[in-house]
Amino acid sequence: MSKERVSRRQFLSYTLTGVGGFMAAGMLMPMVRFAVDPVLKAEGGGDFIATKQKVSELTDEPVRVDFTFKQKDAWYESEVTNTAWVYRDKSTDKIVALSPVCKHLGCTVNWNTDKEHPNQFFCPCHYGRYEKNGKNIAGTPPLAPLDVYPFKEKDGFLYLGKAEPRKEA
Amino acid sequence: MKWIPQEVQTTLDAIEYVDTAVIPIYSIAFGGEMKQSAAMVEFITLLTSHLERQFTGRILLFPPFTYLKSEDSEKVLSELIKWEDNIVKSDFKHIVYITSELDWRSHEQSLGGPLLWLPSIPLEDMNDSQKIGLIDSQVKQISTFFTQKWNEN
Numbered sequence: 001m002s003k004e005r006v007s008r009r010q011f012l013s014y015t016l017t018g019v020g021g022f023m024a025a026g027m028l029m030p031m032v033r034f035a036v037d038p039v040l041k042a043e044g045g046g047d048f049i050a051t052k053q054k055v056s057e058l059t060d061e062p063v064r065v066d067f068t069f070k071q072k073d074a075w076y077e078s079e080v081t082n083t084a085w086v087y088r089d090k091s092t093d094k095i096v097a098l099s100p101v102c103k104h105l106g107c108t109v110n111w112n113t114d115k116e117h118p119n120q121f122f123c124p125c126h127y128g129r130y131e132k133n134g135k136n137i138a139g140t141p142p143l144a145p146l147d148v149y150p151f152k153e154k155d156g157f158l159y160l161g162k163a164e165p166r167k168e169a
Numbered sequence: 170m171k172w173i174p175q176e177v178q179t180t181l182d183a184i185e186y187v188d189t190a191v192i193p194i195y196s197i198a199f200g201g202e203m204k205q206s207a208a209m210v211e212f213i214t215l216l217t218s219h220l221e222r223q224f225t226g227r228i229l230l231f232p233p234f235t236y237l238k239s240e241d242s243e244k245v246l247s248e249l250i251k252w253e254d255n256i257v258k259s260d261f262k263h264i265v266y267i268t269s270e271l272d273w274r275s276h277e278q279s280l281g282g283p284l285l286w287l288p289s290i291p292l293e294d295m296n297d298s299q300k301i302g303l304i305d306s307q308v309k310q311i312s313t314f315f316t317q318k319w320n321e322n
Contacts, residue, residue: 066301081301105179105186105226124316125227126186141186 048152048159053086055153058095062087062111062121062132065097067160084149084160085111085121087132098134099147099163109146121146134166170229171221180229187226189315190261190282192252193217193233194268202238209269209289215300216287217267219308224315229261238270246276253281263318283318285311 006014051067062085071080085098098121100108107125114122114129120137121130129137134146150161170176170187180187193213198206213233221230234252236245249266256264264282266273269289277284287307292300 068297079297102226105183107226108223123226124312124319125224 048150048154048161050154051084051158051160053158054156055095055158056156058086058088058158060087060090062098064100064111065158065160083108084163085109086151086158089133095151095158096133097149097151097158097160099149101147101163102128102142103136103144103146104128104141170225171218172230172232177229184260187229188260188262189224189228189319190231190256190264191217191220191228192231192249192256192264192266194249194266194270194273195233195235196238196270196272197235198238205289206238208291208293211292212289213267213269213287215292215304216307216311219304220267220311223308223312227319228315231256242272242276246279250279250281257281265315265318283314285314287311 049067049069051065053063053065065084065086066081067084068079068081070077072078083100085100086095088095100110100121102109102123102125104123104126107123109121109123109128109130111121112118113124114120114127117129119132121132121134123129123142126141128140128142130142130146131137134148136142136145145166147163148166149163152159152161170180195210195213196206210233217230221228231252234249236248253264264280266280266282266284267287268284269287271286273284274286290303292303295303
């Protein structure tokens with residue numbers, strides 16, 4: 001005979017606590033999960049996409065960098081190629097990756113294609129112009145500077161994130 | 170601008186800026202020519218969508234004008250001219266037609282805007298980066314045509 005006998009009362013209270021505990025946990029767990037969900041969610045904007053551009057090859061002259069990713073419109077998934085203008089700023093030695101989408105009505109801007117205004121980004125649609133650092137030139141249609149891509153360097157290659165509007169300095 | 174509600178709205182709000190209508194022309198054929206017809210559609214679709222990306226703020230890319238190849242060509246032409254009349258009424262300054270169909274070159278005089286005829290290049294055996302490169306170089310050539318046209322007036 002064991003020394004500590006479990007009485008009927010004890011047995012019942014143990015079982016009830018146990019079962020009750022499971023039930024409470026079953027109810028609370030999803031609630032807690034919902035409450036902390038925003039924290040656990042992967043950062044959408046934090047996805048960096050690999051490009052074929054070697055960081056070491058970047059110079060002071062903006063180059064066109066294309067990168068491809070999958071985009072979903074409703075249920076239709078397609079491959080989208082985006083472009084960035086990337087250069088290494090000589091004075092600060094920092095890499096600058098600009099979005100080529102004109103802030104006026106969304107055309108694609110080109111580097112140095114307007115002969116009258118060299119070393120500027122030029123939009124062929126309505127003759128919008130931007131300085132090399134992406135700042136819009138007053139008197140031309142665009143009202144905001146070009147968006148900037150966040151970037152990362154990994155194994156020597158450039159990775160680009162989602163373009164963000166530039167914060168005014 | 171693409172033919173989707175948000176972008177059509179932007180077009181209507183900024184019609185003084187978005188002043189060019191681009192209309193792809195597709196022909197549909199059957200039997201032995203069916204595959205050829207599909208290749209033309211693929212080529213022109215990719216080309217016009219890439220063109221739209223370059224000139225989003227100035228072009229409205231229309232849904233393609235599609236007709237039966239076996240149909241009488243005068244009848245098809247009069248149908249397209251009906252489109253054209255409506256587009257002109259909607260305040261578009263320029264209309265550009267893009268097609269791979271050779272027959273349209275003889276009709277260019279009857280149309281109110283230039284017709285870009287591009288021989289269709291079979292894309293079926295190419296990989297994606299080859300396709301992109303090819304379409305990109307074609308679009309670069311057409312781009313000069315557009316910028317020149319806009320510079321004229």
